Amino acid sequence: MIYDVIIAGGGLAGSTLAKNLAEHGCKVLVLERETRFKDRVRGEQMHPWGVSAARQLGIYDDLLASGGNQTRWWTTWIGGQPVFNRDVQETTPHGAGSFNVYHPDMQEILIRLAEKAGAEVWRGASVEAVVPGTPAQVRSREGGQSKTLQARIVVGADGRNSQVRSWSSFPINRDPDRLMIAGLCCEGVPAPEDATHHGVGNQGATLVVPLGQKRARMYFSYPKNGRARELTGERRVRDFLSLCGGAGIPAGWCEEAQAAGPLAEFNGADHWVDHPAHDGVVLVGDAAAATDPDWGTGLSFTLRDVLTLRDCLLSNSDWSVAIHQYAEQHDRDHRALHAVTQCFTELLWSAGVDADQRRQRVLPRLLTDPRGLPDVIGLGPESPMDEASRRAFFGETLTAKA
Secondary structure (H helix, E strand, O other): EEEEEEOOOOOHHHHHHHHHHHHOOOOOOEEEEEOEEEEOOOOOOOOHHHHHHHHHHHOHHHHOOOOOEEOEEEEEEEOEEEEEEEEEEOOOOOOOOOOOOOHHHHHHHHHHHHHHHEEEEEOOOEEEEEEEOOEEEEEEOOEEHHHHHHEEEEOOOOOOOOHHHOOOOOOOOEOOOOOOEEEEEEEEOOOOOOOOOOOOOOEEHHHEEEOOOOEEEEEEEEEOOOOOOOOOHHHHHHHHHHHHHOOOOOOHHHOOOOOOOOEEEEEEEOEEEEEEEEEEEEEEEHHHHEEOHHHOOOOHHHHHHHHHHHHHHHHOOOOOHHHHHHHHHHHHHHHHHHHHHHHHOOOOOOOHHHHHHHHHHHHHHHHHHHOOOOOOOHHHHHOOHHHHHHHOEEEEEOOOOO
């Protein structure tokens, strides 16, 4: 049997793509290794441009009805006090704030939506090999049996450590190491749940993503100037919470918080593939471009990939051409988003007196009136990123040509 699409991975990217293609009559198979989704440290927050993609892909209402938390505000804290409070709904063209959702619940909802739409889903199925070609081939093990399957295209939606990417010989680019990030799901967090909270302190920054009912995913980011802090495992939970409490947000939030999942730390360096499509194999989400999690763009960019690939496949019957159209748009979007996040990294984490003075000039406008500036939260890859906007972002004056 030859499928239209075989998707390796039934997470956000794989299940959302499967749902959308099956709804348009495509014969889709999803191969998902996990029989039950478990909590791991991953992104749980979509920026407004990600919310827009979720709506266009027809998953937003189901996620909201199943416990997703739609916020309106982005609040920045320094020294335990809210210094900026951005109404993201009013200051973005998408008319939405951030959307936060517990990752295992999101995965379960989406894989069920894919099945309901008519996609075939094998849970507990491991992918053992992918062979590009026409048709592309997948060797999978399910129920103790190894099977060789064929499809017009194979989609690697298997995350930042993608095996599909390796088997298909996509070369990887990687940024230099700059930031580290640790994350933990907590309960008993008394943070206001109508906002996403960003705290800035001397040792690092924290992000509090409310999930409802006093649950929140908390992150701590810091520059990787030397040895990592190794914020991983149960024994480091109180150290992690102490660092979060010292990074701008009210310390009492962390004193009351209790771990509700594993603590893990990661290197934040971007790694990506240029033109993630060839010979019947295409990569989406983190498999194509694992963006620095310090900027919270992973879920949003994944959904943008899925939306782009869906539209390319549905608008062009020649899928060998369609996947290259997708890859070209993906590259444009990734270059734009990468440029924006690099601006933010340079602004917030550069050291020295000049960098401190620049932050004092730039941050008040950036967090309250970002119009015309690179804006990772509100616009992402749609941000203005010419030389004039970059200079304005850093509070510099554009020198006129003679």
